[in-house]
Amino acid sequence: SSPGQPSVPEVIDLVLKECRKDNLVYKMAALGCAADVLQATQEDRFSDMADILIPLIKKNSAATSRLRHDSDDDRDEKEKELQTEALLCAFQTLGKTWPNNAQTQERFQLDLCCLMCERLKLSTWRVQVGVLQSMKTYFQRLLLLEKEKDNQNFTALSLILTETCSALTHPLENKSYSSVRTEALSVVELLVKRTGESGQWECVSGKSREQLQRSLSTLQTDSRPDLRDKAQELRRNIQSQP
Incomplete structure (x- = not known):
């Protein structure tokens, strides 16, 4: 803090107030600002952000789905683009503001x-990325991937990994967009690494391992050699786990 300057909590409160405005273009600008401020200050205001972002995601997901089935005139195309940008902004903000608070x-x-898993299954490629x-x-x-094992953590992490592995099959098997496959492989690589480092492979069920291996095997004929090699390496790593 400096004399005559607002405190960090005051700044955050003011920015969050702007995030609650109705105009979608303005709201996205405010959310981007809030994400950067919270990331820079390491303040945990995720509860406030979730109250704003989760309804925004649900509302815009429904609107995007409706527009997809309506007429394709220019006005609808612009509206679809705006809804897509809003979803991208919302998920980017969720990621940036996810705190290291147990x-x-x-x-x-x-x-x-x-x-996130629900949107992976239902969204366009840009939103998937x-x-x-x-x-x-x-x-x-x-933090569950850092904690010592106990029954409560085991159950929570198992649920999260089961949901995630099932959802990842969709982007991994996306035949049209290599950017989607690349990002999905990056998530699988991180999961394999962190689960191995924390000694929590037993939280990944046999079914989840099979789902991942099956999806990774579809990438062995990918047009990009780097994706083929990475998929093969991850598949072997998963197979080798006890």
Whole structure:
């Protein structure tokens, strides 16, 4: 703090107030600002952000789905583009503001995981890429992957990994967009690494391992050699786990 300057909490409160405005273009600008401020200050205001972002994601997901089935005139195309940008902004903000706070993570970790997994199955390729990037940040900071094993942690992490492995089959097997496959492989690589380092492979069920291996095997004929090699390496790694 400096004399005559607002404190960090005051700045955050003011920015969050702007995030609650209705105009979608303005709201996205405010959310981007809030994400950068929270990331820079390492303040945990995820509860406030979730109150804004989760309804925004659900509302815009429904609107995007409706527009996809309506007429394709220019006005609808512009509206679809705006809804897509709003979803991308929302997921990017969720990733940036996911805190290293055990209590907050425990409260939101399963709901946030389910929200991301649901959008992976239903979204356009651009939103899938955005979700996968947020998912990577989520797992990089997930404290369950650092904790010592106990029954409560085992159950929570098992649920999260079961949801995630099932959802990842969709982007891994996306034949049209290599950017989607690349991001999905990056998430799988992170999961394999962190689960191995924390000695928690037993949280990955046999079914989840099979799902991942089956999807990774589809990448062995990928047009990109780097994706083929990475998929083969990850598949062998998963097979070798006890």
